[in-house]
Amino acid sequence: xxxxxxxxxxxxxxxxxxxxxxxxxxxxxxxxxxxxxxxxxxxxxxxxxxxxxxxxxxxxxxxxxxxxxxxxxxxxxxxxxxxxxxxxxxxxxxxxxxxxxxxxxxxxxx
Amino acid sequence: xxxxxxxxxxxxxxxxxxxxxxxxxxxxxxxxxxxxxxxxxxxxxxxxxxxxxxxxxxxxxxxxxxxxxxxxxxxxxxxxxxxxxxxxxxxxxxxxxxxxxxxxxxxxxxxx
Numbered sequence: 001x002x003x004x005x006x007x008x009x010x011x012x013x014x015x016x017x018x019x020x021x022x023x024x025x026x027x028x029x030x031x032x033x034x035x036x037x038x039x040x041x042x043x044x045x046x047x048x049x050x051x052x053x054x055x056x057x058x059x060x061x062x063x064x065x066x067x068x069x070x071x072x073x074x075x076x077x078x079x080x081x082x083x084x085x086x087x088x089x090x091x092x093x094x095x096x097x098x099x100x101x102x103x104x105x106x107x108x109x110x
Numbered sequence: 111x112x113x114x115x116x117x118x119x120x121x122x123x124x125x126x127x128x129x130x131x132x133x134x135x136x137x138x139x140x141x142x143x144x145x146x147x148x149x150x151x152x153x154x155x156x157x158x159x160x161x162x163x164x165x166x167x168x169x170x171x172x173x174x175x176x177x178x179x180x181x182x183x184x185x186x187x188x189x190x191x192x193x194x195x196x197x198x199x200x201x202x203x204x205x206x207x208x209x210x211x212x213x214x215x216x217x218x219x220x221x222x
Contacts, residue, residue, distance in 0.1 A: 004153070033210075035212075040119070040214055041214060042114075042116070042199060042212045042213055042214035042215050043154070043199065043212040044212075045210075045211070059111070059211075090153055090154070092153075097142065097144075097159065098144045098156035098159055099144075099154075099156065099210065100156075101146075101153030101154045101155070102153050103151070103152055103153045104152075104153050
């Protein structure tokens with residue numbers, strides 16, 4: 001079964017900290033994505049990558065950056081965490097067609 | 111860019127009844143429309159999808175219909191069961207796979 005693994009299910013970080021969210025896929029997919037999920041807003045695209053070392057901004061990239069040094073790994077970085085970045089973060093990958101999502105990381109910034 | 115609207119935001123049905131969730135999209139060039147089911151504590155899972163060259167697709171109790179002229183598509187679940195209770199998301203994409211946009215989600219509750 002194909003798999004997208006997010007390293008942490010729950011994280012609590014302090015305001016101003018640098019935060020790394022890690023995502024690994026084992027399907028040799030070209031495309032990887034980071035979304036945040038908030039009640040009533042659905043899934044909003046933060047960044048995506050269609051190849052190693054490539055990245056593209058999504059709809060809400062402000063306050064975030066990403067890194068894709070290897071095909072299987074896509075990291076989301078919060079340079080200086082703020083309370084409005086408290087959310088559920090979902091990583092996904094795809095080859096074509098539908099996405100495969102990880103189980104999510106619930107980040108709380110205090 | 112693409113904008114997807116989804117209704118209703120919550121839906122409660124009796125076990126055995128049908129449930130319908132509707133979505134509209136803004137970009138007429140969109141040609142791929144997946145539906146995802148998200149259970150508590152899990153990431154969304156693809157349950158059915160449709161491409162713009164067909165009008166309807168069925169998979170057992172689940173069906174999706176697409177009206178390209180009106181730019182809307184719907185998920186139909188028949189003979190609902192308690193395990194169908196979840197949050198459902200629709201999405202639309204131009205098909206190059208890097209631009210999928212999601213609706214806000216529908217929380218479906220199936221009462222036994």
